[in-house]
Amino acid sequence: MTSLTIPGPLAAAPGSGWRKAKDRIATTVIYGSFLLALVPLVWLLWTVLSRGLHAITSDGWFTGSQRGITYRDGGGGALHAIVGTVEQVALCTVISVPIALLVAIYLVEYGRGPLARATTFMVDILTGIPSIVAALFIYAVFVTSFSGQRAGWLVSLALVMLMIPVVVRTTEEMLRLVPNELREASYALGVPKWKTIVKIVLPTAMSGIMTGIVLGVARVAGETAPLLVLVGYSPNDNSNLFSGPQGSLPGMIKDQFGNLGSTTILRGGHKVSVHYAADRMWGAALTLILLVMALNLLARLIASRSKVSS
Amino acid sequence: MAKRIDARNLNIYYGKFLAVADVDFTIAPRSVTAFIGPSGCGKSTVLRTINRMHEVIAGATVQGELLLDGEDIYGADVDPVNVRRTIGMVFQRPNPFPTMSIYDNVAAGLKLQSSRMKRSDLDVVVEKSLRAANLWDEVKDRLAKPGAGLSGGQQQRLCIARAIAVEPQVLLMDEPCSALDPISTLAIEDLIQSLKQKYTIVIVTHNMQQAARVSERTAFFNLAGVGKPGQLVEIDETQKIFSNPTEKATEDYISGRFG
Numbered sequence A: 001m002t003s004l005t006i007p008g009p010l011a012a013a014p015g016s017g018w019r020k021a022k023d024r025i026a027t028t029v030i031y032g033s034f035l036l037a038l039v040p041l042v043w044l045l046w047t048v049l050s051r052g053l054h055a056i057t058s059d060g061w062f063t064g065s066q067r068g069i070t071y072r073d074g075g076g077g078a079l080h081a082i083v084g085t086v087e088q089v090a091l092c093t094v095i096s097v098p099i100a101l102l103v104a105i106y107l108v109e110y111g112r113g114p115l116a117r118a119t120t121f122m123v124d125i126l127t128g129i130p131s132i133v134a135a136l137f138i139y140a141v142f143v144t145s146f147s148g149q150r151a152g153w154l155v156s157l158a159l160v161m162l163m164i165p166v167v168v169r170t171t172e173e174m175l176r177l178v179p180n181e182l183r184e185a186s187y188a189l190g191v192p193k194w195k196t197i198v199k200i201v202l203p204t205a206m207s208g209i210m211t212g213i214v215l216g217v218a219r220v221a222g223e224t225a226p227l228l229v230l231v232g233y234s235p236n237d238n239s240n241l242f243s244g245p246q247g248s249l250p251g252m253i254k255d256q257f258g259n260l261g262s263t264t265i266l267r268g269g270h271k272v273s274v275h276y277a278a279d280r281m282w283g284a285a286l287t288l289i290l291l292v293m294a295l296n297l298l299a300r301l302i303a304s305r306s307k308v309s310s
Numbered sequence B: 001m002a003k004r005i006d007a008r009n010l011n012i013y014y015g016k017f018l019a020v021a022d023v024d025f026t027i028a029p030r031s032v033t034a035f036i037g038p039s040g041c042g043k044s045t046v047l048r049t050i051n052r053m054h055e056v057i058a059g060a061t062v063q064g065e066l067l068l069d070g071e072d073i074y075g076a077d078v079d080p081v082n083v084r085r086t087i088g089m090v091f092q093r094p095n096p097f098p099t100m101s102i103y104d105n106v107a108a109g110l111k112l113q114s115s116r117m118k119r120s121d122l123d124v125v126v127e128k129s130l131r132a133a134n135l136w137d138e139v140k141d142r143l144a145k146p147g148a149g150l151s152g153g154q155q156q157r158l159c160i161a162r163a164i165a166v167e168p169q170v171l172l173m174d175e176p177c178s179a180l181d182p183i184s185t186l187a188i189e190d191l192i193q194s195l196k197q198k199y200t201i202v203i204v205t206h207n208m209q210q211a212a213r214v215s216e217r218t219a220f221f222n223l224a225g226v227g228k229p230g231q232l233v234e235i236d237e238t239q240k241i242f243s244n245p246t247e248k249a250t251e252d253y254i255s256g257r258f259g
């Protein structure tokens, strides 16, 4: 419309020329912003990949630990860290997902009145809790009050507090996306409400819920504060969630970062300086990213399966 | 099988808002009754009270009695889930379950109502329902494909098959053809003719010709005035409603003088 009221340079042919120019400008701006947004992502991935690839392709990365290895030594693996992170996150997921799903189902399908509003409010608050605060809370309860020992499972508990709000939020959104018509179609067949939720609503929202769970896992897998407070870091193998310090990928990144330093070695008759700790730090970072990505793929696979077979 | 429906003094509310006031009617078994009237007069609302779908909406309530073969379905000890098993419903927009195949859509009612049926028995019911809905020949080779992959008219017939697979005694249809082309519409009208041998059918429609073609009796609903609740103006033989209605409002509506 503006092209008619503002006589531009193309006033002789109002409309088409200016309109095309506007279209081109808008297109350029949109693609430009898209590329701009991509820059940090690609940059980050490239940095981690190029610096970490050397470590994770080295011998023993997925089979060894860092036992007795200093920044002057090459080699060693990340198995102890992978095991720790996987165990802690798995326990956290097993506790969080059922609770979060039930809360989301309550909020969307049943929640009315003050209790629902209070629940939403709590979830909001939980979303904003910094991980270090969650960690201190767990420490205060289990270590100070009940004089327990620091261990991996306490990390899981702290992570639960961070994961639940993420999964509740995304699940809630996914459930609200399920059209009411489907619920009504099911009720009209004489199907009780709970069965409608389990057999119609959840399967319809399944792929979105899976994505939400993976987002939650990704959110907690890289958390460092609870590790520092609740389990510390060990370079040795320890697959026991319930006793002793445990390795973890964020813990390993931090540990290697704290011991950066170069060593001079002889290679082919020349003296070269190498950074073993830095290599391993990037390797651990890359491993963490790969872990989350693998999980993402797995979730997609499960979601697409469940859609076909239900 | 088919049952008779008596509405006595129905007042239907959304929260405090009285949507439809003081409705009385009787619907004979094995008949087709059409609900007509201007938009917003409460046709869908009345239809949804017949199988207790109205109360699914938050705050929605019903006063009065609705008798199914003499038994009040709003009685204190009546489970709405059982009412809906007896009184099936087809909606305005086709709504097959998107995660399910054509077969599973038709079998959904039986499977979800908890009855454990043998696969062979289920096969029989699915075929019978699809045949009754005039859809069998079109889908028999792709029963395992998703129901959402059918055309709109096929989806609506799939929804009808799904509704009759659980063998209800009454079938309610809320503008079942409004999203369909003339050919699919005819297919569904034919279907209604054959279904009335077994079921009591109530159909809401904005299409007068359709009401005249498929129904034996017609109920005309109207708004008493702006901001006033909807009401049932009259219910009578379809032929009488369309040729010589008792009420002036009905005549005006039918002849297109308002609405």
Ligand SMILES: Nc1ncnc2c1ncn2[C@@H]1O[C@H](COP(=O)(O)OP(=O)(O)OP(=O)(O)O)[C@@H](O)[C@H]1O
Residues within 6 Å of the ligand: B014, B019, B037, B038, B039, B040, B041, B042, B043, B044, B045, B046, B057, B230
């Ligand atoms: N979910 C709802 N909440 C509140 N009011 C509603 C709701 N659904 C319908 N109403 C109101 O109830 C009255 C009757 O609506 P209803 O949908 O029954 O009309 P209708 O005759 O089916 O109209 P149409 O021909 O357009 O489908 C209207 O005033 C409408 O605004």
Ligand SMILES: [Mg+2]
Residues within 6 Å of the ligand: B043, B044, B045, B174
């Ligand atoms: Mg309606």
